[in-house]
Structure formats: C-alpha cells, structure tokens
Amino acid sequence: MATKVDYSLYLVTDSTEAILGSKDLVQVVEQALKGGVTIVQYRDKKSDTGFFIETGKRLHQVCQKYNIPLLINDRVDVALAVGCEGVHLGQDDMDITSARQLLGKTKIIGATVSSTQEAEIAVKAGADYLGIGTLYATSTKKDTKSIIGINGIRQILRYLGYQEDQKFKDVKTVCIGGINASNLQRIIFQLSGSCSPRAINGVAIVSAIMAAQDPESASSNLKSLLNSPPPWK
Ligand code: TZP
Ligand code: MG
Secondary structure (H helix, E strand, O other), rough: OOOOOOOOOOEEEOOOOOOOOOOOOHHHHHHHHHHOOOEEEOOOOOOHHHHHHHHHHHHHHHHHHOOOOOOEEEOOOHHHHHOEEEEEEEEOOOOOHHHHHOOOOOEEEEEEEOHHHHHHEEEEEEOOOEEEOOOOOOOOOOOOOOOOOOOOOHHHHHHHHHOOOHHHHEEEEEOOOOOOOOOOHHHHHHHOOOOOOOOOOOEEEEEHHHHOOHHHHHHHHHHHHHHHHOOOO
C-alpha cells in the first residue's frame, strides 16, 4: 500500500479539443503543478498506445520535478511502460486484484465507484483510494452512468466508516464530477466528518483546471479554498 499520498487536489487531465483547446497538455499540467495540485491522473481516451506511453513519460518527468505522483487512467500496461506511480481503474477496466498482481504492493491503485457494493469490492481487492462519483452531471464526461449527488457520496463514506476491517479505514477517497471554485467549499463542508463518519480526502477535477485560461492560478485558487474555512463557518 502506497503511503503518504496527498489526494486533496487531484487533477485529472483531458486532451479533448473541448477542454484543452490548442494548448499543450504537458505545459498545462506543469502550470497546474505550480499552482499546487497534489496528484495527477493522465486520462486520454483518444490516443494510441504509443502516444499514450510517450506522453505519459513526459508527464512523469514533469511530475517528478514537483515530487507529485502520476497515475495512468484505464491502462495497467501503459502505467508499467511509463514507470509511474500507479493507475486509476474504472468498473470496465482490469480488475483490482489482477492490477495489484501486475503492479506490486507499492504502486497506487485507484478505483471508480458509484455504490457501496462497488466500494466494498474495490477495497477488499486492495484499492488504495476510491474515486467516488459522479457527483454532479458534467459535460466533461457525458457517458457517466450514475450521478449520485452529495447524498450518494455520503452514503458510501458512511458505509466505509462503519466497517470493522482495517482496509476500509485505510482507503482514501476523492469525489469527482462538476467540482469547481464556486461549489468546492460547500461540497467539502457537506462531506465533512461532522455530517458523515469519515470525511472525503480530496476532490478530483478536470475542466475547472484543464480548461482554465490560467491553470496555475485556477489550481492555486482551488487549493486556497480547500485550505480555508468556508465563509459561513
Ligand atoms: N469521471 C466521473 S465525472 C468525470 C470523470 C472522469 C469528469 C469530471 O470532469 P469535471 O470537468 O471536473 O466535471
Ligand atoms: Mg476507465
């Protein structure tokens, strides 16, 4: 199990025209790293394997400069070829048990979950963290099957919080879908430990950083919102 990973401001990349436009992916990620993102997932649904690996290696070099872990979305083989810190796997990707066998104990494995059943399976199979969602509908991912809202995320956090097995206590959590500077503090507050037996460990964000005019200041703004109490507290 990977230790001491900071999941608080989790950047998920997007290479599509709608989000990235004509900007350079590696440059945008470096700007986000300067702004303070704490972990990066390279998500690329359109490139072939060769480009995925090559760009993954470039992103890994940049992330290493800032001492930030890089994960690869969907593909254990690409993560192995890149030599990065781990993978993020959805329900239709390789199962967590096989991924753990291929990647070994020290790599980070994350799983997308939308229900307590999916969370239980992922945790028991050895996921290090859960990407819980989809929180809110988002044009970044139109094919998302379950929009579970704050209540759906709370239900999963509550479930994790009440399990006896240490694996459930150790697993980290991030939520994803429609999170931006305007709703971040409310979301964190609604998912804080006082409303649920355990709090969320981070927020995963695509467009609010990747599509920003200035990804560095967008990230540093999100980071300061994360680190300051909401105005109503
Ligand atoms: N998985 C669930 S929602 C989503 C992914 C990859 C996209 C989230 O994008 P945004 O722009 O942060 O709403
Ligand atoms: Mg996937």
